[in-house]
Amino acid sequence: MSDIPKDHPRYASLMTRERIVEGVDIGITSQQGLVAQGRGECFDYLVGERTTTSAFLAEKVAVCMLLLAERPILSVNGNAAALVPEFLVEFSELVDAPLEVNLFHRSDERVERIISHLKQKGASEVLGGKGDARLSLDHGRGIVDSDGIYNADVVLVPLEDGDRCQKLVDMGKTVIAIDLNPMSRTSRAASVTIVDNVVRALANMAGLAIELKKLDLLELQKIVDEYDNGRILSEAVLEIRDMLDGMITDM
Ligand code: ATP
Ligand code: MG
Known part of the structure; x- marks a missing residue:
């Protein structure tokens, strides 16, 4: 990795970039x-570059949904595997x-490499690795495991493709997306959209899981029932508008 001084104002962002570049290298x-x-x-x-209040609420609801699920699954792509492998393993447990x-962009070789990395x-x-079930998509995202994504009731999809997100929702699954773009097709299709960096989101969600595991099922369900994803998406767009408004008044 390159030598990025810790006091660099964009340290966190640059380190994230380094992790992705390393992911490509390996x-x-x-x-x-x-x-x-x-x-x-x-x-x-x-x-x-922070977790907004609305994103934190979406993270909390997502953890509740995963704790309530019968067959939850965490989907991992090449970016998530490079950026947050430790958090994925911890959160999965x-x-x-x-x-x-x-x-x-699936190849058996890359799937195996990510499996051994994790x-x-x-x-x-x-x-x-099995890839014994299919979602009707004409790219690698459609190849899934029957005892994994195919039969899951709740799926967490960090950095998802819009087509597959819609397909999973059409199959009746609850889909939790982590996507910084509140306008993407993924964000619009998901049941819960976490508009946050996957690096911050998974760290927050690991902490939330420790706390929320102390609640009983009815309390978890109440948090889920009160959630409105349309409102959360609107708030994400308003956060961006407020941020831009702030820049205009500062000029
Ligand atoms: P869609 O297919 O949903 O319309 P897209 O085609 O615009 O989205 P993709 O290339 O399919 O985008 O997926 C990448 C998505 O992941 C983008 O929306 C991007 O904003 C988001 N993204 C990239 N890096 C991160 C990250 N570190 N944390 C969270 N989201 C990220
Ligand atoms: Mg896409």
Whole structure:
């Protein structure tokens, strides 16, 4: 990794960028993943590179849904595997939801590389290698495991593709997306949209899981029932508008 001084004002962002570049170097992230990261960074700038109040609420509701689920699953793509492998492993244990590798630019080799990367970080089992079930999509995202995403009731999809997100919702699944762009098709289609950087989101969600596991099922359900994703998406857009308004008055 490059030598980035810790006191650099953009340290966190630059370190994230380094992780993605390293992901490409070791063959777990696709080159297209670099472009996706750039788009994410742009939206992160617009939300002020922080977890907003509305995003934190979405994170809380998402954790409740995963704790209530019968067959929850955490989908992992090449960017998530490069950026937050440790958090994915920790969070998967906390909410008792297996990890499944799912890639747009899929090759058996890259799937296996990501599986061993996650195992190196402490995962006991990682799904996605079987690929014995299909969602009707004409790209790699449609190849899934029957005992994983295909039969899951709640799916967490960090940095998802819009087509597949819609497909999972059409299959009757609850889909929790982490996507910094509140305008993407993924954000619009998901049941819960977390407009936050996957790095901050998963760290927050691990902390939330420890607290929320102390609640009983009825209390968790109440938090879920009170949630309105349309309102959260509108608030994400308003946060961006307020951020831009603030810049105009400062001129
Ligand atoms: P969609 O298919 O949903 O319309 P898209 O085609 O614009 O989205 P993709 O390339 O399919 O985008 O997926 C990348 C998405 O992930 C983008 O919306 C981008 O903002 C988001 N993203 C990239 N990096 C991060 C990150 N670190 N944290 C959260 N979201 C991110
Ligand atoms: Mg897309």
